[in-house]
Amino acid sequence: MRLIKYLLLVVVLLVSCKKKEPKPENTPVVLKNGMLVLCEGLFQQNNSTVSWVDFSSGDIDNQFFQTKAGRMLGDTGNDIQRYGGKIYIIVNVSSTIEVLNASTFEPIEQISMIENNIAKQPRYIVFKNGKGYITCYDGYVDVLDTASLTITNRIKVGENPEGLTIVNHTLYVANSGGLSFPDVDSTLSVVDLVTETETMKITIGKNPGQVIADNQGDVYVITRGDYSTIPTAITRVSSQTNTVLEYLNINASEIEKKGDQFLIANYDFNTQTSNVSLFDPQTESVLNSSFIDNSGITTLYGITYNPINDKIYISDAMEFTNTGYIREYSSSGTYIQSYHVGLNPNNIVFYD
Numbered sequence: 001m002r003l004i005k006y007l008l009l010v011v012v013l014l015v016s017c018k019k020k021e022p023k024p025e026n027t028p029v030v031l032k033n034g035m036l037v038l039c040e041g042l043f044q045q046n047n048s049t050v051s052w053v054d055f056s057s058g059d060i061d062n063q064f065f066q067t068k069a070g071r072m073l074g075d076t077g078n079d080i081q082r083y084g085g086k087i088y089i090i091v092n093v094s095s096t097i098e099v100l101n102a103s104t105f106e107p108i109e110q111i112s113m114i115e116n117n118i119a120k121q122p123r124y125i126v127f128k129n130g131k132g133y134i135t136c137y138d139g140y141v142d143v144l145d146t147a148s149l150t151i152t153n154r155i156k157v158g159e160n161p162e163g164l165t166i167v168n169h170t171l172y173v174a175n176s177g178g179l180s181f182p183d184v185d186s187t188l189s190v191v192d193l194v195t196e197t198e199t200m201k202i203t204i205g206k207n208p209g210q211v212i213a214d215n216q217g218d219v220y221v222i223t224r225g226d227y228s229t230i231p232t233a234i235t236r237v238s239s240q241t242n243t244v245l246e247y248l249n250i251n252a253s254e255i256e257k258k259g260d261q262f263l264i265a266n267y268d269f270n271t272q273t274s275n276v277s278l279f280d281p282q283t284e285s286v287l288n289s290s291f292i293d294n295s296g297i298t299t300l301y302g303i304t305y306n307p308i309n310d311k312i313y314i315s316d317a318m319e320f321t322n323t324g325y326i327r328e329y330s331s332s333g334t335y336i337q338s339y340h341v342g343l344n345p346n347n348i349v350f351y352d
Contacts (some may be wrong), residue, residue, distance in 0.1 A: 028104035035306075035313075036064070036105075036349040037326060038080040038089060039342030048077035048091060051341040052105075053326070055309075062323075062342050065089075065098075069107045073098065080347045083127040083146060087349065090134065095119040097134070099149055109149045113142070128166050128193065135161040141173055143196060153196050157189040163210040165219065167239040169193045172219050174208035175201070182226055188219075188235075190242050202242060204235040212255045214262070214281035218245065222252045227269060234264075236284070246284065251275075258305040258331075263291065263312065265303040274300035276314070276333070292333040301346055308352040311336070315345040 034054045039062075041047035050065040050073060065073045074094030081088050082102050089098040097111040113120040113136065121137035125144075131152075132144035137160050143153040158175025165172050171193055177185025187201040188208060205223030213219050219237040234248040234255070256263040262279040264286075276292040279285070292312070294300070301324070302315035314327040316338075326339040326348070 028101075028106055030103050031105060031351050034351050035326075036080060036087070036351075037315075037339075037341045037345050038077045038347045039324065039345045040077045041075070041343050042320075043076055044093065046072060046075045046094075047343060048073040048075060049342040050077070050080070050089070051339075051345070053339050053341070060339060060341065062340075064105065068100070068105050069098075078122070078346075079124045080349055081125055081127070082349045083132065086146065088125055088132065090122045090125055092121055092123060092137075093119075095121055097122060097125075097144070111144075111149060111151075123162055124164060126164055126166055126171075133164060133166070133171055133193075135164055135173060137161070137179065141171070141191065155191055155196055155198060157191065157198055158187050158201065159185045161189070162208065163212075163221075165211045165213050166193070167213050167217050167219060170239060172211050172213075172221075172237070172239075174211050174221055176207055176209060176224075178207065181207075184226070186223070188221055188237065200242060202237060202244065204237065204244060205233060205247070206230055208235075210254060212257065212262075213239070214257075215260055216281065218281065220255060220262075220281075222255065224253075232266065248284070250277075250279070250286070253300070254303055255279075256303045256305050258312070259307075261287070263303055263305060265300055265314075267300040272299070276300075276303065278333075288333075292329055293335065296335055296338075297327060301344060302348075304348045304350075306348075306350045308350055313348055315348070317344045320344060 033056050037051040039049045052061045052064040074091040076093040078092040079090040087100040087102050095113040099109040113122045123135040125134045134142045141155040157173045159177040161173045162176045163174045171191040173189040175185040175187045184207040186206045188204045190200045207224040208221050210222045217239045221235045232251045236246040251266045252264050254265045264277045267274045274294045278288040278291040299317040301317035304313045310331045312329040316325040324345040328336040
């Protein structure tokens, strides 16, 4: 009996003295099968947000950046892009670039875009060969080293540059001149990325905004006119000769690539009506002038195609005063469902 008690005591002591396994620390959730939605908020209200929409569960976190960073995003989030292992958010009025881990959305760096106490007011960003190119409203394109997260150069372009795109080793930048309205700019800067200098300007039409290239290398620029007597249109430019090939009399506020084709979205501020057409860049023709039924869209503020699931997403700003929605459509333009997000959603990054 004593032997049994002794053996039991030994077992108890061994168990009690066994080194406890340390509790695992909170491991950041890896983002997958969903979308990040940048919501710009209202001008000078410091209420930009990022929403995370989980496609698997349907859950939506409309304070995703604030939860991760422990602070507000800032004033007027203008662009969000993924490059390599990082997410870049351009915050225009705050003049910052937020850099986050693309897998976990944990903050890495906040880059100040203020020089000599003057705000650069960054707008949009594109990437190539480890560098980010950022349009700044002070008339420059800033060059960002994505490894060191430092600005390495400033390229002088036109007045209040907006959209930009890269074809081979050439950067095309739309100079809007928007802050001088109604005396707007009407040029497209051509920048050599090898020398990082502007080589020429192409006159394309008043108040150019978005710039996009098709699969053949032609560059399309939306010219926004004066929002009254001069309507919006699209100018097609050859990247081979850097000359205007064609002026397309198509109203457009945004162009989105969908395979070899374009989705051309337009919101008319005067009539408060929207339209999405399907365009073929190879034949330069509109295939379907009413590709998406706009009856469920209040204020079309952006359009994004997701090649991962072959679906189309419309950003609905809901008259710019209410929190917005992302409207989901099939590849053929059929409505599927909506996601309630933040105020004035404008850009989306998808995860598979």
